[in-house]
Amino acid sequence: MRLLFRTAALTFMIDQITKVLVVNVANLRSVGTIDVLPPWLSFRMAWNRGVNFGLFSHDADIMRWVLVALALAISGWVLVWMWRDPPGRWGLMSAGLLVGGALGNVLDRIIYGAVADFLNVTCCGIENPYAFNVADIAIFVGAGGLLLFTGRKPDRKKTP
Template sequence: MRRLFLTAAGVFALDQVTKYLVVILMDLRNRGEIDVWPPFVNFRMAWNYGVNFGLLGGDGLILRWTLIAVALGISAWVLRWALNEGTGRVLVAAGLLIGGALGNVIDRILYGAVADFLNMSCCGIDNPFSFNVADVAIFLGAVGLILFTGKGPQKNGRDGRGRLR
């Protein structure tokens, strides 16, 4: 349980600190873009009013609070499930997902949209999308929950750990 809360708190803090440093102190919200290590790493300000990649985007109040409620609901469900079923890596994955989701919820409450600013391109591909630390944590947490949950394949009457069922 401690792993989950420490991971969630660490992700949340890292997300909010990076957003404050880049968006507020470096004034990315007004500058629009800052080349950090072109073309690999750049800061490009993007206010995301929707879900991933701006899908369902719109700056409506109903959508904003619906997305906040959905993020909080999913976070609560993952927390409850992980505390009842999870161990080790599952708790870390759940912490990543919850910390990232709460970081983006705070953005929606404070700014009305999620502050995305990281932009990475490589190898002649110009990536038009921006993201943030919370987005990375949510993605890694979701992948971790998929990879680390369950008892594994069942063969010959044995569970994933080789014990008889």
């Protein structure tokens, strides 16, 4: 479980540091867009009041707290799951990525009222209208890792 907590803490710190640097230090909040590696990568300020890609977005303050409670409940459920049925190293790191990312977005909702998204990747002449952040990447990779690296362990007993 220590590996899970370390991964979660590192993920949370990287997410929050990147948000402070980009949103506040680089002043993306006011500038709106910064081309980093044109045309592939740019920083575009987006305040996400919903879940992924702005789904279930709502300006009502109650929705912010519902999403905070949901993220905390899912994180708690993952922690209990990992404690009861500890997977291997990769499963624990995956859980840490998911929990750290979820808590990073929870802190955004508490501080800003919305999640600070700023990464925008465009490729092959297709304009991507969506932005995301480090926490979103961690949640996505962590959830995928949990699917891949957890579950039933093979039974080592041979049936006669």
